Amino acid sequence: MDVRGWWGLGGGVVVDVVVVGGGVVGLTCAVRLQGEGARVAVVTADEPARTVSRIAAAVWYPTHTEGDPRVLDWARRTFDELSEQARRAVPGVVMRPTRMLLRGGDGSLPWWAAAVPDFRSTAPTGPAGGHLGEWRFTVPSVEMGPYLDWLLGRFTVAGGVLLRRRLARLADVAELAPVVVNATGLAAGVLAGDDAVHPARGQIVLVGNPGVHVSVRDEDNPAGMTYVHPRSEDVVLGGTFERDVWDTTPDEATGRAILDRCVALVPELSGAPVLAQLVGLRPARHGGARVAIDPVGLPGGRRLVHAYGHGGAGVTLAWGCADEVVELCRGPVAG
Template sequence: MSDDVIVVGGGVIGLTTALTLAERGHRVRVWSRDAVTGTTSAVAGALWWPYRIEPAAEVARWSLDSLRVYEKLAGDAGATGVRIVAGVHADTVLGDLGDWTREVSGLRQLAAEEVPGGYGTGLAARLPLIDMPVHLAWLRDRSEAAGVVLERRTVTGFAEAARAAGVVVDCTGLGARELVPDARMRPVRGQLVLVENPGIEEWFTAADSASSETTYFFPQPGRLILGGTAQEGDERPGPDPATADAIVARCARVRPEIAGARVLGHRVGLRPVRSGGVRIAAEPLPGGGRLIHNYGHGGAGVTVAWGCARQAADLAVG
């Protein structure tokens, strides 16, 4: 049973971790309450960028490891859902971001007149933009091809998984709040509006880390994703009409044509944020097994997924 691993959680963190483990020779099963398309990951925007995530030193390494993977996956965008797209981070100064930016090609500080929406400064970049429904389906198919078995089941504790495998990997996101339990976990609600794309080809973000309101839009195939919110402790699962109207209005101040775009739908997701940052750690299980935690990625799970998966997989044989 030493090579058997059960990954609990079937979002982007769980599937990436499962695939990494399988490609290292482990026999892997994924236990997930939800189908891939029903996870929080399916709602994400999703632009590669280390957004509101700690601890900074580890995040830089995880992010860059993941960036290299996405750059390769972008070579088959139709299958993987990963494209390299140009855009602007408003209110962002390159010199404030840290040494990791030296490893990201094409970052360029903009003059005020180059930044749309009247923002005083900004940063131009070409970054991976991931179409999450496509990417999650690719991860699922790639995992199954590598021998991973995906099972729909609700997990109420890790003891059941520990009886079935020598290693259990906790990729439960916000569910870790009750399962571990971890009182440091908290939900940060994100609401999005999907509209017909009026011809916008570049992404845009203006995300004040201290505000519950953000402004961004991401051109994805067949739609333009508008955001957003970062509402601490708000667990409402449904969209709020007033919030949706405010999101459209903020985005339209940057690109006026968005105001008249037909609304296609609304999305809400609860980011699994952890005070103190991402937790990747191992602890013993009864009977000599090992429980590995890999959760608390907030709104940057896609950004760090591959780096975190590799570190978690290292612990499986540690």
């Protein structure tokens, strides 16, 4: 049987790598692989615009990630790439001044400060009283609607093929290419048989932007994690980080509480029209993201490279992880 024809890869199309997953992690890997000369197909159950990645806030900030050297390297590389994209006016990418309000701590800098050129620690400023100090820094901030469109456009213009299929098993694409990248986010728990993968539910409220442009975070607010991320037309208000909760329906009371906390943090938001309430399940993983060659692989000696479990930092780590995925895909493969 001509499996390529069955998959819509007819017409003499041959690929070097199949990336399973069309969220920010999969598309970024696909684009990076193309940059190294690989012919790439992306197989995705959902359109990129209907992924968790589309819901992301999505600012560069390595929250809930391990502070190990590999993660710092991924975060730094992504910071540099997104900063360059902001300079080139890539759709949806801007550099955003940020205040992180501190409620405690010993005054030491966060492990990721080394990746942020203008990071500084200051006395409290602004209206949000009761805080012991602030971190101030400028980081990339991404509007995922236009950005995913841009990534997808870049991928297809370079000859990439996007196929819509929900795989029952990763082995179902083993015959299409010598290397398969598993970038299926939360679904990797089942597809890779990985018990460490779990959802971290995030609820956000979108309001019209009354003219604010600084991101403000109060992560340790005892009433709940609080953040305000302005975008071109709206402001993302958050949020929640609820491990092992699978419910994707926005909760009214939670939404109201988010709004109240954010208005207390940034009073200019008072009266801003509520545009939407959204919930996304972050693909969290105990032990951090899995970016590694699978020790067993796929039938026919095909290589399987995992890239999933980025939790609340998929946008923050995407380009650095993609660099590592490219390295893991290199080299001869059986078949």
